[in-house]
Every structure is written in structure tokens, then in C-alpha cells.
Amino acid sequence: MKKLKIRNWSSINDHEVVLNGERKLTLKSDDTADQKLEFAYRALGVAYPKFFKMDAQSKLGWLSAEYLTKDGKLFDGTPSQDVALVLSNRKSSLDTDEQYQLSLQNEEEFLPSPAVFVYTLANIVAGEICIRHGIKGENNFLISEGFDASSLVNYVSILFEEELCQQCLVGWVEAYRGTLRSVLAFIETTTDEKATMLFTEEYLKQLYQTSEL
């Protein structure tokens, strides 16, 4: 079995943005989710106008990945087709599904929006992250009742064993009715005997629980 470690990880919830366990940004409790997401975006100091077209969940995932970059890059030197992205959540795209459903209620002025509809799939946030960072490798979006560290570690470990990837961004991204929650970890192999932050079920679960505070 290959030894896998977490290179770095980020989490965003309603209160803060955290990188490798350290608070990077405090989010104002009386701000709306949209305001918080925009605040976290501005704090990065990058220009990515497409950000403003995204739904809340895509913004959240995009930001979580962005906080893991160094000099604007999520990875460097690895062929883009060897970088995988495995995401999960409970709500799928329900936040935007509900908005889209509302637009269907009015039969008099029936004008469903393609710009909203396109975000009514769980994996659109994955597409946004792939576009931003040029990730062309394995994709998967797993829906579970709660954070399922075991399935994520098992599946990602298999991708490495099968040589279907050399590096992988994995985690949970969910925005629903104004509540934000994401934890993303960047996984790579290591040969270092003393490596810390090993990619194990226990450790990943711990990261998710930390993000709850």
C-alpha cells in the first residue's frame, strides 16, 4: 500500500476560514452567506470574475481549493490528468434546486433560467474547481447521510493504488440555506517515515469535526 499524507487542508464554515488548523479569516456573524463568501474571496486578492456567476456551493468549494494554493497553483509539476478530485456532501445541489424549483411555479411567466439550472447538479462545484486549477484527472461525487471519512479514504486510496491518480483533492462541500461547510484536503504520497498528517479515516474525521466548531 502506498503511504498517503495530507499536504494541506482548508475548512470554511459560517464563522471562519481555516488553513491547516489555523484561522485565516473570521467571518462576520451578521453577514449573509453570500456576503461571507464574497468577503473570503476579496481577502484572497485574486481576480476571477467567474466567481460571481457561481452558486453558493460552487463559490464555497472554489474558495476552499483556492486557500490551498501556493503562488496561485494548487499543484505544480504533476500532469493535470493525474490529479483527481473526489467530493462529497449530503444535500447534493439542493440549495440551488430549491431556487430553480421556485422559478417553475409561475406558469404565467414561465422562464426557467439556464444559468440557475446548470448549478442543479452536485458535481458542478467540482467542474468549477477543475476549470480553475486545470484538474483533468479522476472525478467522483459521493452523496452520504453524513461525512463518511471511511468511504472517502477507501476510494481515494484505491485511486492511488490503481495509479489512476498521483495527487488528489478530496473532501466535503455543502452550502444550504445560508449555512456553509467545507473541508478539503490535498493528498499525495510520501516516503517519509516520520510524516505527520497521514491520510487516515481517523485523521480526516478529526478535520471534519474541527471544522464544526
Add this chain to the structure above:
Amino acid sequence: MQKPVYIVNDHILSAIGTSTDSNWENVLKEKSGIALIDPLFPADQPIYGSQVKDYEQITSAATKLENLFLYSIQQLLRQSNLKSSNDRLMLFVSTTKGNIDLLQNEKSPSSDRVHLAAMAAFIQQELGLKHTPTVVSNACISGVLAIQTAALYIKHGYIDHAIVTGGDLFSKFTLSGFYSFKALSAGICKPFDKNRDGINLGEAVGTVLLTNDPTTAKGTYAVELTGYGSSNDANHISGPSRDGSGLSLAVKKALKHSPVSAIDVINAHGTATLYNDNMESLAFQQLGLSDAPLNSLKGYYGHTLGAAGVLEVIISIRSMLSNTVVKSLGYDEQGTDGKVNVAKTFIKKDIQTVLKTASGFGGCNAALILKKA
């Protein structure tokens, strides 16, 4: 030593049949399940689609989609030796929108099952399956990807058997969305044809049984899964890459252990939109697969979303077992920039291997290689 993974049994519930046998017979008769339908909203074009109208209610507690899933999985289990209580068996559910119709009725007792994992858990409990199901929701590649995911779990010893079921409803939600994209055909779709003008949506459930032990699982056949891979175009969230390079990456990964020359048939995604089919044609040309007979099954079923990958794998297996390349219904004249060899008729041919591909929103692509065991 890792054991090979096989598909050994299957079931289809669709507009053209309530069993794989009846589906296959109707495919051979060139019968399409696509018909003019009530669009469910004011539309400025005729709307065609395929719907499952007659289905058995397994339990009154279940939604329509859950009843379709339960029926299909129960039929599959009846055809095999496996007990649903088998400790080494896991359910994998492929769906894009699940019980999306519940959004219209939030007061329904089943309203929590608008959550895909809650829907899957309900199916698990109704069937008495031991493990929490794995739910794959990755747009139009969900079915192919769920088969890949299940196969990898088996290959790496986490489980020995997997039921992979894929399904989606024909819903106002999805239909209006594709309508808003101006992606719906004004007639019955024509994949890869010069005059193709968009997709038809369809409703179906397809279910396969995967195992590392065809004897125990009592397969009616054994088809090995020898390659798989997925990719992302990293280009656009709602449009395919123009050059097909993303799909090529997924196919190359799947082909890692098989030479291109060994691909006897390609069962493409072939949604019949201008851009998708063109993208696929460029990918297959780049891969040196221009001469392999190719088909899309969307002319029979429409685009069945979460069911598509599973259902199309099942028809491809029938095609292998009967050494018959399925006619690509709706195709008449070459209409893509890349050269592809679209099957205009049913062709008798020794088929040892099939390449199955899918592509979807979010820029995702997936490929599987099926090989006769």
C-alpha cells in the same frame, strides 16, 4: 492477487420493457420508447421523451422512482443466487436528481428522501441489504462511474459483490432545464446524424450485478470489466470541450491494459446535441478508433441520465453475447467533424470487447472496457 471483476446479471425497466429480454427484443425490432408527450409546461416546440408508465407498486411507502428501483433490484436478485442479506454485498446507486419531484410537495411523508442518500437508505432497508449504499451523483457519467466505483471496491477486496442500479425520473424539473438550454430536439433524437438537433429525455432504471465470483452469484453470463477511467475537461461547466481531449484522457486510462485494436464496438454517449456528438467524434478519431463500429442508444431510450450508463452497458452486453452490433437508431448521414463509423444497420460480428463512454455537465467524462470472459 486481485481477482477479476465481472458483470453477471442485469435488469432493465424502461419505456420499452420491464425485463432485459423484452428491452433487447424491442431494440432488435428498432422500437423506440420515445414519443410525443405532454410537456408539463408552456413550450414553444413539441416535446418528445420516454416515460415508464406501467410499473408495479412494490410498496405504498415508496415514491415512483423508489418503486422502479425496488422492482428492478428485486428482479435482479431473483435471477441470481445472492441473498440480499449477504454480508459481502453492497448497493451502489447512480442518480442525478433522485426524488426531485418531492420538491413540489414538501409536506409528503417521504419528503426527506429528496436527499439522495436517504432515498438509497430507504431502498437498502426495503430490500434488507446489510451495508449503507454508496451513492454516485456525477451528472451524466454517474452510471458508468458507479460501475467503476463498485468494480474498484470489489477488486480491492472491500466487498465481493455489488448491485449497481441507476435511475432518474422524467421530471418537469429536468425537462424545463434542458428546454431552457434549448437542448431539446423537436422530434426523436438523431445521434451523430447531420440533422441532429438536440436530446430527448428519458426515464428508466437499469441494474447490474458485479462480482468476483460468477459461480456463487449464479451469473447468466460473465463479462469482465477490464478497464475504467474518468476525467474532467477543465474547460466549461455546461459545454463539452471542443476538441474531445477530455474524453480521450478517460478512454486512454481505460485502455491502459487493452490495445486500441482490440475494441470491437464503441457504445458512445451520443446525446444528439451538436456539440456533444462532435466532441465525441473528435475524441474517437484522435484515439485511432474511427473504424470501430459505433452506436448511441439514445434513439431508443432518450437520455435517461443516472440510468444511462448502466442501461447502455446492459444493452452492450446483450450485443456482445449475441455478436450483434446494435443499429444506432436515428442515424442517417455523417454529421460530425471527426470520422466515426456509426452503425446504420444491425451488424453480425464477433464482439469480444466494447468500449462504453459517457460525458456530462461539469466537464466530466468516463470510460469502461467490457470484455467477454
